[in-house]
Amino acid sequence: MMEKRSIIWFIVAGLLGGVLLNGAAFAAGKHTDGDSGVHTDEHGTPLGVPGDPHKVDRTIATSSRSITSTASRHCP
């Protein structure tokens, strides 16, 4: 019983942690596209550390995706 409760708490804590981390990343970033954690400004320069816009936030600057996407979207 005790073990089951621990597992449930572990899962709940993990989910909460994920939500909080995502929220923090979004708050620090100009743009995030949901699944990539990409954070750059309009010219592709990594965004700054919260509180110091002149310094690159290396924790998110290294998480950029590949450049091979070929998607386009038609807007009739």
Add this chain to the structure above:
Amino acid sequence: MGGFESIHVVLVPGADALAFEADIAAAAERGVLAHVVEYDPPKGHPIDDCEAYYQAVSMQIHAVAADIRAQAPDARVFGFGRNLGGSILAYHAARPDEFREDFQGLVMIGVIPELSTFRIHGDHSSAQRFRDSLSGPTEIARIGDIAPLDMTASLATHPVDRCLIQIGEQDDYMDDRAVAIFRKLESRFPSEWLDDVHAMAAPDTVARRWAFIEALAEGGRQS
């Protein structure tokens, strides 16, 4: 509807992927098909991999234009590029292959005219972060290597009557160096100084670029 029949507009956003909502709405009002190029922000070395990145996005732009022409051979295709998207669109139009024929006209929207100059000298936080992302003084001294990718270099041989440059008077990315560069460019290209910010989405700004492509389309129809 005016002169917008058979017109397609390819929208190349900045690296922040800010949506072209006002232009998509303007396109819908005019019965124009808008196509948004969705690309990923730069990856790899900010200097050494920069041209490969421009080439990769240029390939995506070409794929969109080629798809339009495959479906509508008589289509007249115009390109709007905002921020980095403008720099890459200008690079695309300067390519020495058939890619340069993809567009009948371009609009450069909030594009830093010389990203290399901006990144070497700029006080803006974006320029400082770019320098901060490099490994040290040796790499910082090489920022000039990306000068061939600057909008000014790309537009050097572009037909002057087929490109509109829109500059925001409230755009905090445009420092004195950028303004001086634009003053030179405006002697060659139609240029508009507008009461707008970096995203360049104010109603008047949007209306003016659509008027530009409508005039180009009318001219193309008459010639």
